[in-house]
Amino acid sequence: MTNAILNLDGEKQPSITVPVDDLDVVSSNSPDTIDELAMELAAIQQSAKRIAIIGSRNLPITHQQMIETLVTALVMQGNTIITSGGSSGTNAAAIRGAMKANPDKLKVILPQTIGQQPSDVQNQLIGIPNIVEHPDRAMMTLADASRVCNREIIDDCNQLICFLSHTSKTLHNAVQYAEESHKVITVFYLD
Numbered sequence: 001m002t003n004a005i006l007n008l009d010g011e012k013q014p015s016i017t018v019p020v021d022d023l024d025v026v027s028s029n030s031p032d033t034i035d036e037l038a039m040e041l042a043a044i045q046q047s048a049k050r051i052a053i054i055g056s057r058n059l060p061i062t063h064q065q066m067i068e069t070l071v072t073a074l075v076m077q078g079n080t081i082i083t084s085g086g087s088s089g090t091n092a093a094a095i096r097g098a099m100k101a102n103p104d105k106l107k108v109i110l111p112q113t114i115g116q117q118p119s120d121v122q123n124q125l126i127g128i129p130n131i132v133e134h135p136d137r138a139m140m141t142l143a144d145a146s147r148v149c150n151r152e153i154i155d156d157c158n159q160l161i162c163f164l165s166h167t168s169k170t171l172h173n174a175v176q177y178a179e180e181s182h183k184v185i186t187v188f189y190l191d
Contacts, residue, residue, distance in 0.1 A: 047078065048077075048078040048079055048080070049079045049080070049157075049158045049159050050079070050080045050082060050156060050157045050158050050159070051074055051079050051080070051081055051082065051157060051158070051159045051160075051161060052081075052082045052083065052153045052154055052156070052157035052159070052160045052161070052178075052183075053067070053071060053081055053082070053083045053090060053091070053094040053161050053162075053163075054083065054084065054090060054091070054150055054153060054160070054161075054162050054163075054171065054174060055067075055089065055090030055091070055162050055163030055164055055171065055188075055190075056089055056090055056163055056164050056165060056168060056171065056190060057086055057088055057089035057090070057091075058088075058089060059088070059089045059090060059093070059163070059190065063093075063163070063190060064088075064089065064090075064092070064093040065093070067090055067093035067094060067097065067163060068093040068094070068096050068097040068100075069097065070097065070161075071093070071094045071096075071097030071098050071101075072097040072098070072100050072101045073101075074097075075097065075098050075101035075102050075105045075106070076101045076102075078105075079105065080105045080106070080107060081094055081097075081098045081105060081106050081107070082107045082108075082109065082153050082156050082157050083095060083098075083106075083107075083108060083109075083153065084108065084109055084110060084111060084146070084149050084150075084153060085108055085110050085111075085117055085121045085124070085125060086121060086124075087118055087120040087121045087124060090163045092124060095108065095124060095125075095128070099127070099128070103127065103128060103129055104129060104130075106128060106129075106130060107130045107131075107132070107156070108125065108128055108130065108131045108132070109131075109132045109149055109152055109153050109156070110131065110132065110133050110134060110149065111134065111137060111140075111142060111145035111146045111148070111149035112133070112134055112135070112137045112138055112140070112142070112145050113133045113134065113135050113138060114131065114133055116138065132152075134148075134149070137149075143170070146170065147170060147173070147174075150170070150171075150173075150174040150177075151174070151177055154174060154177055154178045154181060154183060155181070157183060158183065158184065159183060159184040159185070159186070160174075160175070160178040160183050160184070160185045160186070161185075161186045161187075161188070162174065162175055162178075162185070162186070162187050162188070163188045163190055164187065164188075164189065164190065165189065165190055165191040166189060166191055167191075175187055
């Protein structure tokens with residue numbers, strides 16, 4: 001419905017009327033919704049956050065450089081970065097960026113143990129003061145251990161930043177888990 005209103009000069013200007021009949025109805029799940037919105041607002045307003053960075057292993061060097069720069073800036077603002085190990089891709093770029101800015105603001109959660117990582121990943125982990133290993137997952141496949149690891153990373157953060165392609169089922173599942181956990185989420189699609 002379109003109406004006309006008068007502006008301060010007495011000229012007619014079009015306006016749009018939006019029906020609000022349903023906005024006054026309180027549903028049985030409204031308190032949860034209000035609590036969720038309040039939690040999300042509080043997370044956004046925090047000056048220093050715990051930000052999880054996860055994403056694809058197969059990234060061109062330009063994308064890795066952008067992630068590294070972003071993470072360096074986030075750490076310099078006082079944020080803590082939580083990621084996993086990785087010799088290339090998102091996790092490796094996140095580790096490099098955080099290590100440049102402040103290694104104490106980096107937490108690396110491994111899907112299994114340092115010894116189960118390839119040698120190039122083991123080398124990248126040297127000097128990181130906060131590494132969490134999971135020997136209890138030693139007998140799991142790397143794919144299964146990685147799924148559990150992504151959930152642990154998300155549980156430990158206020159905000160998730162994920163770099164993925166539209167075909168990445170594991171990362172889409174991680175984003176969905178973060179949504180269900182009411183995290184602030186930023187998703188970058190790389191395809």
